Structure formats: structure tokens, C-alpha cells
Amino acid sequence: MGREKRIKEETKMNTVMNYMYRDGSNYKDYTSVVLEGEITEEDKKVIQNVLGGGELFIPEQVGLPANRLNQYERCEDDHPYCELDPDEGFELTNAEPTVAMTVAELVNAFASVTAWDESLVACGS
Numbered sequence: 331m332g333r334e335k336r337i338k339e340e341t342k343m344n345t346v347m348n349y350m351y352r353d354g355s356n357y358k359d360y361t362s363v364v365l366e367g368e369i370t371e372e373d374k375k376v377i378q379n380v381l382g383g384g385e386l387f388i389p390e391q392v393g394l395p396a397n398r399l400n401q402y403e404r405c406e407d408d409h410p411y412c413e414l415d416p417d418e419g420f421e422l423t424n425a426e427p428t429v430a431m432t433v434a435e436l437v438n439a440f441a442s443v444t445a446w447d448e449s450l451v452a453c454g455s
Contacts, residue, residue, distance in 0.1 A: 343422045345369040345433050349389065349414040351398045359397040361389070361412070367433040369420050378416040380440045386411040390450045392439035393431055398451075410451035 344364050351359045381387050388410045389396040396412050431439075 343368045343424060344427055346421045346423045346425070347394075347414075347436075348419050348421075349387075349396075349412045351396060351412045353399060353408050357399055359399045361395060361397045362428075363394060363431075364423060364425050364428040365431055365433050365436055366427045368422060369433045373433060373437045374416045374420065376437050377414070377440045380443050381414060381416065382411065382446055385413045385415060386446070387414055387440075387443075388412070388446050388448070388450055391443060391447055392436060394429065394436075396451075410448050411446070 344366055345368060346362055346364050348360065348362045351361070378384065389412055390410075398408070398412075
């Protein structure tokens with residue numbers, strides 16, 4: 331049993347989540363985080379059902395960081411949303427988590443969103 335447990339621990343996979351900020355002038359900034367645990371197709375569907383327009387979300391509202399072009403230098407072009415492709419935005423990895431969040435916690439955070447709160451991220455902050 332000890333050897334079996336070690337093998338399972340050695341093959342435990344985590345999930346990379348890649349998302350992008352794009353301002354009104356089409357300047358882009360990217361964020362990648364590693365979450366603890368493996369994402370499933372069902373998890374992706376839960377997340378996709380909450381994304382605005384099928385791809386938009388506010389990372390801070392679900393407990394994630396976001397890179398946004400030096401935090402809104404051009405306020406007239408900026409907004410709080412990042413883009414996530416639910417099919418292409420996730421991949422499995424054996425890298426260590428970079429955020430203190432599991433895939434299950436992320437899915438629960440998305441599932442609890444009833445509306446995206448644009449006031450969470452202010453222009454110039």
C-alpha cells in the first residue's frame with residue numbers, strides 16, 4: 331500500500347489556467363496560474379456557463395490575480411474583464427501550484443457568480 335500511495339502522489343497532476351486581458355485598443359496582457367488538482371470536462375462546462383459572452387470574467391471575483399497592462403494606464407480603453415477560452419485555457423501539468431486554490435474551489439467560485447461586479451477593479455488601481 332505504501333508504494334501504491336507514493337506512485338499516486340508522484341503522478342498527481344495540477345491544472346494551468348491561462349487567460350488574457352485585452353483593452354479597447356487591442357493591447358494584451360497574459361496571466362497564467364497553476365491550480366491544485368486536475369480540471370475535468372464537467373468543471374470546464376460549469377465555468378463556461380458563467381463566462382460573460384462565453385469568454386469574459388473578472389479574475390478577482392473568483393479569487394485569481396490578473397495582469398492588466400500596468401493596471402489601467404489608459405482608462406478610456408480599459409475595463410475589468412479578462413478572456414478565458416474554456417477549451418484552450420486549461421492544461422494539465424506536474425508543476426507546483428502558484429496560487430492557493432484548488433480546481434474545486436475555483437469551480438465553486440465561478441458557480442457562485444450571479445453577475446460580474448465591475449466595481450471590484452477600478453481604473454488606475
